[in-house]
Amino acid sequence: MSELIQFLFSGVTVGAVYALVALGFTIIYNASDVVNFAQGEFVMLGGMITWFAHEAGLPLPLAALIAIVLTSALGVAMNKLAIEPARGAPVVSLIIITIGASIFIQGTAQLVFGKQIHTFPAFSGDTPIHVGGATILPQSLWMIAGALAVFLALWLFFSRTLLGRAVMATANNRLAAQLVGINTNFVMTLSFALSAAIGALGGVLATPVTLTAYGVGIGFALKGFAGAMLGGMGNPKGALLGGFLIGLIEALTAGYLSSQYKDAVAFVVILLVLFFLPQGLFGRKTTDRV
Amino acid sequence: MKLTPKSATLLVLAVLVALSPLFFPSGYYYRVGALIFVNGIAVTGIVILTGWAGQISLGHAGFAGIGAYACALAPAHWSLHPALAVVLGAAISALLAWLVGRPILRLRGYYLGVATLGFGILVSMVLNNERDLTRGPDGIEVPELGLRALLKGWGLDLSNGQFWYFFCGLCLIAGAWLALNLYNSPTGRALRALHGSEVAARTVGVDLARMKLQAFMISAVYASVSGSLLALQNKFITPDVAGFMHSIEMVTMAVLGGVGSVLGAIFGAGALTLLPQALTVFAEYEQMVLGLVMMLVMIFLREGLLPSILRKLRGRGE
Numbered sequence: 001m002s003e004l005i006q007f008l009f010s011g012v013t014v015g016a017v018y019a020l021v022a023l024g025f026t027i028i029y030n031a032s033d034v035v036n037f038a039q040g041e042f043v044m045l046g047g048m049i050t051w052f053a054h055e056a057g058l059p060l061p062l063a064a065l066i067a068i069v070l071t072s073a074l075g076v077a078m079n080k081l082a083i084e085p086a087r088g089a090p091v092v093s094l095i096i097i098t099i100g101a102s103i104f105i106q107g108t109a110q111l112v113f114g115k116q117i118h119t120f121p122a123f124s125g126d127t128p129i130h131v132g133g134a135t136i137l138p139q140s141l142w143m144i145a146g147a148l149a150v151f152l153a154l155w156l157f158f159s160r161t162l163l164g165r166a167v168m169a170t171a172n173n174r175l176a177a178q179l180v181g182i183n184t185n186f187v188m189t190l191s192f193a194l195s196a197a198i199g200a201l202g203g204v205l206a207t208p209v210t211l212t213a214y215g216v217g218i219g220f221a222l223k224g225f226a227g228a229m230l231g232g233m234g235n236p237k238g239a240l241l242g243g244f245l246i247g248l249i250e251a252l253t254a255g256y257l258s259s260q261y262k263d264a265v266a267f268v269v270i271l272l273v274l275f276f277l278p279q280g281l282f283g284r285k286t287t288d289r290v
Numbered sequence: 291m292k293l294t295p296k297s298a299t300l301l302v303l304a305v306l307v308a309l310s311p312l313f314f315p316s317g318y319y320y321r322v323g324a325l326i327f328v329n330g331i332a333v334t335g336i337v338i339l340t341g342w343a344g345q346i347s348l349g350h351a352g353f354a355g356i357g358a359y360a361c362a363l364a365p366a367h368w369s370l371h372p373a374l375a376v377v378l379g380a381a382i383s384a385l386l387a388w389l390v391g392r393p394i395l396r397l398r399g400y401y402l403g404v405a406t407l408g409f410g411i412l413v414s415m416v417l418n419n420e421r422d423l424t425r426g427p428d429g430i431e432v433p434e435l436g437l438r439a440l441l442k443g444w445g446l447d448l449s450n451g452q453f454w455y456f457f458c459g460l461c462l463i464a465g466a467w468l469a470l471n472l473y474n475s476p477t478g479r480a481l482r483a484l485h486g487s488e489v490a491a492r493t494v495g496v497d498l499a500r501m502k503l504q505a506f507m508i509s510a511v512y513a514s515v516s517g518s519l520l521a522l523q524n525k526f527i528t529p530d531v532a533g534f535m536h537s538i539e540m541v542t543m544a545v546l547g548g549v550g551s552v553l554g555a556i557f558g559a560g561a562l563t564l565l566p567q568a569l570t571v572f573a574e575y576e577q578m579v580l581g582l583v584m585m586l587v588m589i590f591l592r593e594g595l596l597p598s599i600l601r602k603l604r605g606r607g608e
Contacts, residue, residue, distance in 0.1 A: 035400040037348075085589045092346045095403045096545055097588045099348060103538055104581025111574070218534065222411070225404050260419045267408025274401060275393040 002133030007255040008248065009131075013140040013209060015247020016147040017043065020202035021224025022231065022239035023150060024195040030171035030234050031191035034083060034094050038102035040221030041109075042196045045071045046203025047212035048109055051118040060120065068200045074105075075196025079189055102217065109214040122208040143205045150198055151240045158236075167191065171234075219263065223250070226266035229273050232280030241281065296470040299553045303466055307459035311452075320451030322567055327458035328519050329543060329559040331465045335512025336544035337555045338469055342478065343505035344485035345395070346403045349410025350540050353383040353510040354517030355417055355532025359424060361521045362432045372435050376518040383514035387507040395502040402506070410537050417529035429528030432521045454523040461519060465512060466552050472508070473552075481505055513540070535577070542580045545587050548594025557596045 021039055028036045046067050053063035082097050089097075123142050128135035158164040169177040170187040178184050202220075203212065210216075227246040231238020246266060254262035273280060293301065310323060332354060340346050360379030364370040370378065390409055394401045417424050424430060438453040448456070472478045480501050484491035492498055521527040530536065539562065547558020565579075566572045572579070591598045 035404070037403075082585050082589060089588070089592065090344065091400055092340060092344055092403075093588045093592060095346050095348075095400055096541065096584050099403075099538070099541075100581045100584025100588065102581070103577050104585065107575065107577025107579075107581055110577060218407075219411075222404070222408055226408075229404075261415065264408075264412050264415060267405070267412050270405050270408055271390065271393065274397065274405065278397060 003255070005132050006134035007251045009134055009136045009140065011248035011251030012244060013136070013143055013247070014206075014250065015227075015244035016140075016143040017202045017206040017210070017220065017243075018223045018227045018246050019147045019240045019243025020150060020198055020205075021220050022227035022243040023147075023154065023236060024198045024202075025224055025228045026234055026236050026239040027154070027167075027191050027195045027198070029228075031167055032083070032188055033091075034098065035225070036192075036195065037095065037098040037221055038078065038105060038217075039195065039199055039224060040217030040219065041102050041105040042071050042075065042199025042217075043203040043206070043220045044109060044212060044214065044217040045074065045105065046200030047207035047216075048113050048118065048203070048214070049200075050204050050207065051120050051212065052113060054120045060123070063120075064204045067204055068197050071200035071203075072193045072197040075192040076189055078196075079192035083192070084185070084188070102221070106214055106217060113214060115214065117211050117213045119207055119211045137209060139205070139208045143209070146201060146205045147240065147243070150201065151236065154194075154236055163190070223247075223266040226269045226273075229280055230269055232282040235280070235282040238280055238282035296474065299470060300463060300467055302553060303463050303556070307456070307463065311455070317449065317451050320449070320455040322563065324451070324454040324458045324523060325520075326556075326560045326563045327455075327462040328516050328523075329540070329563050330462045330556040331458075331519065332513050332516035332540050333544040333547070333555040333559045334462075334465050334469050334552055335509035335516075336540055337549060337552050338472065338481075338512070339505050339509035340541070340544060341548075341550040341555070342473065342481040342485060343502050345502055345506060346400075346541070347406040347506070347509070347537070348403050348541070349406035349408070349413070349534075349537050350509070350513045351517075351532050351534070351536035352406070352410040352413035353387070353513035354520070354536065355413050355529065356383050356386070357514030357517030358432075358521035358527045358531045359417060359430075360514075361518045362430045362527055363423065365433045372433050372522060373437075376515060376522075379518050380511045380514045383510040384507045387510035388503065391503045391506040395506065396499045406537075407534075410532065410534055414529055414532040414534070417532055424529070427529055429526055432525050432527055434525065435522045458519055458523070461515070462556070465515070466556070469512075469552050477501065477504060535580075538580055538584075542584050544594075546583050546595055548597040550593060551597050554594050554596035558594065561595075 021043060024039050024042065025036060028034055049067035049070055050063045053066050054060055078101055082101055086093060086097055122137065122139040124138040126137065128137055158168055166177070166182045167187050167190065169182055170184045174184055223246050224243060227243035228239045229242070230245055231240070231242030246269060249269065250262050250265045253265050311320065314320065332350065336350065357376065357379035360382065361372050361375045364375035364378050365372050390405060391402070394405050418427050437457065438448060438450065441448065441453070480491065480496045484496055484498050484501060488498060517531055520531060543558040543562045544555040545558070546561060547556065548554025566576070587594060
């Protein structure tokens with residue numbers, strides 16, 4: 001029993017990061033129909049820049065803030081320089097652009113931060129907390145709280161603020177949103193900024209537990225995407241739940257089946273979802289506009 | 291005499307394969323040439339999938355890995371002839387492409403990209419982890435194809451480098467010929483129609499999912515054969531052949547040269563295979579350059595390098 005609880009704890013812990021990645025996917029996907037394959041790189045950068053700034057002598061909270069702001073700026077740059085110029089391009093071209101951005105960021109990070117694995121101290125120490133015969137790290141609680149807080153903040157933003165509603169309107173129908181005076185270009189920029197910031201926050205929270213290296217992004221992207229699909233593409237509630245579920249399935253697979261193949265979980269889930277549940281758990285059945 | 295685009299492409303390829311050795315400063319260049327041809331075969335498959343059917347795979351190296359390891363494992367375990375192992379690898383790749391593609395290709399655009407990304411990672415994971423079978427990351431040796439010895443018996447004595455250069459060159463020409471035939475067949479026209487407009491293609495009765503699935507399977511076979519040829523000529527193979535970066539290289543080569551044109555994509559394969567040979571420092575910057583190339587080409591030269599250049603030249607002629 002305590003073994004199961006332990007697996008559940010570690011599943012929820014990584015699941016929190018996947019949920020953050022999935023939420024980031026969802027924001028950009030909703031605003032622009034773009035599936036951003038570079039989403040995982042934002043997580044990597046969040047961890048890497050924090051490590052770099054902390055190593056340079058800055059206090060951890062400041063280093064984390066710098067990481068989130070810089071990554072967010074990079075998200076904006078990516079939208080302005082790579083996505084906006086290709087507006088109207090076929091889906092495949094957009095995929096090639098975002099995967100290109102992902103590879104480019106990885107390659108640059110490899111040159112700037114090196115190939116080593118990096119980490120920085122946990123926020124509230126490394127003394128495990130004992131619950132029901134299992135243990136959980138204080139940092140795990142930070143991660144879970146972070147994912148829930150981001151979800152809550154997004155929900156408030158999208159339902160209670162004018163700007164948030166403008167994003168929702170753009171997601172619904174870009175042309176109609178433009179007609180009622182919404183600056184859809186700004187909405188796009190905002191989505192990339194938000195999404196990159198959320199990814200970077202995930203990286204900041206996760207690095208003390210999962211460690212970071214220049215190549216970790218693509219794995220986060222795949223798992224976050226699996227989470228978003230499981231929950232239903234474009235649905236924030238689904239993204240949150242889907243992310244946690246992927247983390248749980250992965251931890252249980254590692255615990256009971258094979259730790260070598262835990263990374264295969266995301267792929268299997270994607271295939272199963274596409275087979276049996278293409279709309280995901282919370283997705284609506286969509287029809288294509290012709 | 292007016293050449294059709296098909297015979298023009300094949301003629302250019304044949305002339306390049308036949309005449310390039312005249313300019314080789316050393317025997318080493320046969321090896322580089324053979325590598326270009328092997329990559330050319332893989333990107334021809336990408337042209338069919340991405341250029342014509344409008345789908346993208348981010349895990350095509352997985353199929354190359356299957357083709358490569360089929361040549362290493364099938365002769366060792368079932369004493370299958372390496373040439374038949376190539377066929378076996380291609381069949382397994384086609385079957386896996388069918389399994390993965392069938393549920394996905396009913397849906398739009400990006401799903402195949404994500405699922406193949408996962409598929410490629412899974413194949414490379416299996417090749418790295420199943421040490422009892424694949425000997426893991428250290429790699430495994432691959433038996434001799436035996437064709438060179440056969441040719442020698444017939445009085446055609448080629449060095450190892452020369453043999454693989456001309457053999458891969460012939461395979462590339464054959465692959466391009468098959469692809470171009472497909473382009474002009476009803477299937478090819480249907481593929482291009484659905485790339486133009488899925489809705490319009492459906493209204494004239496094109497079975498979208500089936501066409502996309504066919505394109506995916508065919509391109510998987512191209513990748514598998516390219517992996518097999520790589521393994522057979524190196525006589526050794528490591529799981530890197532199935533790695534994510536190899537998938538990205540394939541896409542980048544095709545995109546750079548022109549993903550809609552067989553000759554263009556092969557040109558891209560040549561450029562990106564030569565680059566690391568010309569610049570030894572390139573290895574460090576490879577990821578940056580690949581990523582940058584993908585973005586820049588898609589933003590500024592969506593047709594790719596070769597078709598854009600040809601259009602410029604033609605425009606000037608008129």
